[in-house]
Amino acid sequence: xxxxxxxxxxxxxxxxxxxxxxxxxxxxxxxxxxxxxxxxxxxxxxxxxxxxxxxxxxxxxxxxxxxxxxxxxxxxxxxxxxxxxxxxxxxxxxxxxxxxxxxxxxxxxxxxxxxxxxxxxxxxxxxxxxxxxxxxxxxxxxxxxxxxxxxxxxxxxxxxxxxxx
Numbered sequence: 032x033x034x035x036x037x038x039x040x041x042x043x044x045x046x047x048x049x050x051x052x053x054x055x056x057x058x059x060x061x062x063x064x065x066x067x068x069x070x071x072x073x074x075x076x077x078x079x080x081x082x083x084x085x086x087x088x089x090x091x092x093x094x095x096x097x098x099x100x101x102x103x104x105x106x107x108x109x110x111x112x113x114x115x116x117x118x119x120x121x122x123x124x125x126x127x128x129x130x131x132x133x134x135x136x137x138x139x140x141x142x143x144x145x146x147x148x149x150x151x152x153x154x155x156x157x158x159x160x161x162x163x164x165x166x167x168x169x170x171x172x173x174x175x176x177x178x179x180x181x182x183x184x185x186x187x188x189x190x191x192x193x194x195x196x
Contacts, residue, residue, distance in 0.1 A: 044081075051086055059085040059098045059115055069099040075109045085115045094118055133184040135175065140182070149181045 040048070051058055060070065060081065071079035085098055097116040140146045154160070156173050 047084060047086075054086075055089050056086045057089050057092050059087055059092070059095055060113065062092065062095075063098050065099050068102055072100050072111050072113055073109055074111070083110065083113050085113055091117075094120065133187045135178045135184055136182045137178065145182065149177065152181050153177045 047058065050056075060072075060083075067079070070081055072083040073080050087095060095115060095117045099114060101112045101114050140149060153174065156177050157170075
C-alpha cells in the first residue's frame with residue numbers, strides 16, 4: 032500500500048492489503064498523488080470511498096506510469112472507472128547453450144552412396160538381422176546413433192544471413 036491512499040480502512044480494505052502483502056503485490060491506486068476526486072471510486076450520499084483497486088506485482092511497479100479514477104465516466108450510478116497507464120516491455124528470450132539442439136543431417140540420405148553406407152552400418156549395429164527387433168525403443172536408439180555417426184550432426188545454430196523463401 033502506497034502512502035497516498037485513503038487513510039480510513041475497514042476490514043475488507045485491510046484484507047486487500049494483507050492479500051497484496053502475501054502475494055508480493057502492490058495496490059497501484061495508492062502510489063500516485065491525485066486530487067481527492069481522482070482517488071474516490073465510490074460516491075454515495077455525499078461520502079466518497081476507495082473500494083476499487085488495481086493490483087500488480089511489486090517488480091512490475093516501475094512499468095506503471097499513472098493510475099487514476101475517471102471522473103466523468105461512471106460504470107454504475109455510484110461507481111467510477113479506475114484507469115491505469117502502463118508500458119509493457121517485451122524482452123527477447125536468449126537461447127542458452129544447453130537449449131541448442133543438434134540435429135542429425137537426415138537429408139544426406141538423398142545421395143545413393145550415403146544411403147547404402149547407412150544401410151550397411153545399420154545392419155552391423157543390429158547384428159546382421161534382416162528383420163527389425165520387436166523392441167521399438169532399442170531399434171529407434173540404434174537407428175539414431177548410426178545416423179549421427181554416418182550422416183553427422185548440425186551445429187544447432189541458425190544461419191542469420193540465410194534468406195527466407
